[in-house]
Amino acid sequence: MAPLLLILVLCAVPSGAVASGVRVPATSAREAGRFWSATRIREAKPLEATAPATIVARPGDGERGAPHRVAGVAARRADFGADFEQVADPTAPGFRIHGAVFVSLGIFGYGRCSGTAVHSGNQSVVFTAGHCVNSGGRRGRWEKNEWTFVPAYRYGQRPFGVFPARWLDTTRQWRVSGSENFDVGAAVVGRNQRGETLEEAVGGAGIAWNLKPRQTFDVHGYPAEEPFDGETQRICPATPFIGHDPDSFLFPGPLNLAVTCEVNGGASGGGWIIEGETLNSVTNYGYFDDTSPDFGAYFGNEVARLYGRAVRVK
Amino acid sequence: MRRRVAVLTVLASLLVAGNARAAELPGLLPQLLPPRLLTEVGKPVPPAPPFRSGFTVNAGHHYEVRVFTFGSAVILEVLRESQQRLAASVYLARGVATPHRLQATFGNLGKVSMRFRPPRRDDGVKSVCRFGERLSRHRGSYVGHLDFKGEHDYVSLDLHRAKGAIVTPAGRCRRHHLTQAQIEKVLEFLFQPVAYLLASAREGLTTTSLFSIKSKDRTLFLASHEETHGKLAIIRVAMARAKKSFGIDEAVTSARLSPPAPFHGTGRYHAGPDGTTSWTGGLSVNFPGAPRFPLTGPAFKALLEVPL
Numbered sequence: 001m002a003p004l005l006l007i008l009v010l011c012a013v014p015s016g017a018v019a020s021g022v023r024v025p026a027t028s029a030r031e032a033g034r035f036w037s038a039t040r041i042r043e044a045k046p047l048e049a050t051a052p053a054t055i056v057a058r059p060g061d062g063e064r065g066a067p068h069r070v071a072g073v074a075a076r077r078a079d080f081g082a083d084f085e086q087v088a089d090p091t092a093p094g095f096r097i098h099g100a101v102f103v104s105l106g107i108f109g110y111g112r113c114s115g116t117a118v119h120s121g122n123q124s125v126v127f128t129a130g131h132c133v134n135s136g137g138r139r140g141r142w143e144k145n146e147w148t149f150v151p152a153y154r155y156g157q158r159p160f161g162v163f164p165a166r167w168l169d170t171t172r173q174w175r176v177s178g179s180e181n182f183d184v185g186a187a188v189v190g191r192n193q194r195g196e197t198l199e200e201a202v203g204g205a206g207i208a209w210n211l212k213p214r215q216t217f218d219v220h221g222y223p224a225e226e227p228f229d230g231e232t233q234r235i236c237p238a239t240p241f242i243g244h245d246p247d248s249f250l251f252p253g254p255l256n257l258a259v260t261c262e263v264n265g266g267a268s269g270g271g272w273i274i275e276g277e278t279l280n281s282v283t284n285y286g287y288f289d290d291t292s293p294d295f296g297a298y299f300g301n302e303v304a305r306l307y308g309r310a311v312r313v314k
Numbered sequence: 315m316r317r318r319v320a321v322l323t324v325l326a327s328l329l330v331a332g333n334a335r336a337a338e339l340p341g342l343l344p345q346l347l348p349p350r351l352l353t354e355v356g357k358p359v360p361p362a363p364p365f366r367s368g369f370t371v372n373a374g375h376h377y378e379v380r381v382f383t384f385g386s387a388v389i390l391e392v393l394r395e396s397q398q399r400l401a402a403s404v405y406l407a408r409g410v411a412t413p414h415r416l417q418a419t420f421g422n423l424g425k426v427s428m429r430f431r432p433p434r435r436d437d438g439v440k441s442v443c444r445f446g447e448r449l450s451r452h453r454g455s456y457v458g459h460l461d462f463k464g465e466h467d468y469v470s471l472d473l474h475r476a477k478g479a480i481v482t483p484a485g486r487c488r489r490h491h492l493t494q495a496q497i498e499k500v501l502e503f504l505f506q507p508v509a510y511l512l513a514s515a516r517e518g519l520t521t522t523s524l525f526s527i528k529s530k531d532r533t534l535f536l537a538s539h540e541e542t543h544g545k546l547a548i549i550r551v552a553m554a555r556a557k558k559s560f561g562i563d564e565a566v567t568s569a570r571l572s573p574p575a576p577f578h579g580t581g582r583y584h585a586g587p588d589g590t591t592s593w594t595g596g597l598s599v600n601f602p603g604a605p606r607f608p609l610t611g612p613a614f615k616a617l618l619e620v621p622l
Contacts, residue, residue, distance in 0.1 A: 246519075252385070
């Protein structure tokens, strides 16, 4: 079944997807685990999408192609009750695919985001926000120093080990224009301390693109600003699409998605899951003056191309 | 986490609305905003030269309608303006927004599909200097079809031709649009207020705000309402200036706002000893297409600040 699935995945990826992105200097999981001490994790500040960069019309940016889904290999999670709760056991199936991302910013300290393991042939793909891997625009900086994914992170615990990045990439449009409508990033990570691939350790969500925006999402993430502390995974379960941000109309690309979920800094890159197992957006930003709407990029052709590049990384 | 761009863009344009006519460029926003304003918030310079194109027509009942491109959006702006007051409803839609083509559907309110046609006898490229940036203006006509009916038919347009222009940046220039004295006056007004009051209500993506800023000799009132309907976003703004209309008691426990038209009625702020606040009264505003829009009520959270 798995090889057939992989063939289907590779056939479905739009043609023209070529390996690009940036290779990350090899770091072992052991080294990454040592680097990310509890002190450094505490010091890590949320990476933010500071502002949209370009207001330049590009005909065809908003084009939508045929809907496509890639099935996941993660078990469905159990039903979740109340709204906006702390996840009691992030190691449980359906939650363990989500984790925290940590990155060193050199003299600027340490940054953090959220991410989601996604099923792929190389068993090592993580999806996150574009600004968690590249600061965006033509002068964007790759956040490749000590970029590490810690699935099911909780209070300093790394129940499935740490997965240092080997390769990072984002959508071409995020790199070129910094348009938040394309704020999606991906990483291919190495093995953990036990020698397992990411997918062997935690599984991977499916991924879908070019679906209708009107979906119901489980929004996962590790918000790290008050009243949260970034030490636990949070979820806004079954939160429906409520519309598009008016700001989104001004920038190139498909209109983004809004849901009601009071996440804040640190939750960037957190996975938006539909039907319990399929990634269909990631958290991009919220507003200072109203934290209740959470905005995520629409997964369209650009995201399909990004996925295509990620699955080709050996 | 970041600040709103769309509504800030509209409000920023209103703050300097007094200078709008001078540049003779299509569209309120393109007229008033420095081309690189939005990139200066903290991100890189655009990779390609931006452009703005569009046209302006009179729609009767003192309404002016401006249709223009702004980034990836086609914007239709209905504006009513007099010396000290302004009200506008701005409709943002996605479509084709290229220098020579405007095409978009504004929900069930109408649609535009027009092409730029240069004049037979080209009068050359004219340029103006704004905010230290030289802008080249190519005049011509837009031909095609614009069909638009505002909410409850407050404005109705059905036209096939309009004079317009394409504007592109053409390097830096020395003359700034505002004099130093004007800049200082604006900065003093914004950053040395006697008092300000902010009242806002939010539900999902719908946001209504009223911002009043009182300086030594006058008060500025700004109201905005933001909403989206599928692939149409509507931002409504209103602004008025008055010498009085903003009274505060000495204890800073109550305030009273009675702004002039397009506002109506009075808003009352009250702060209790336990820190709770209320914002009541019958204050409303006449936005184009949304008359008597309420600006008070239990859904509003109010904040009154009086610097010591």
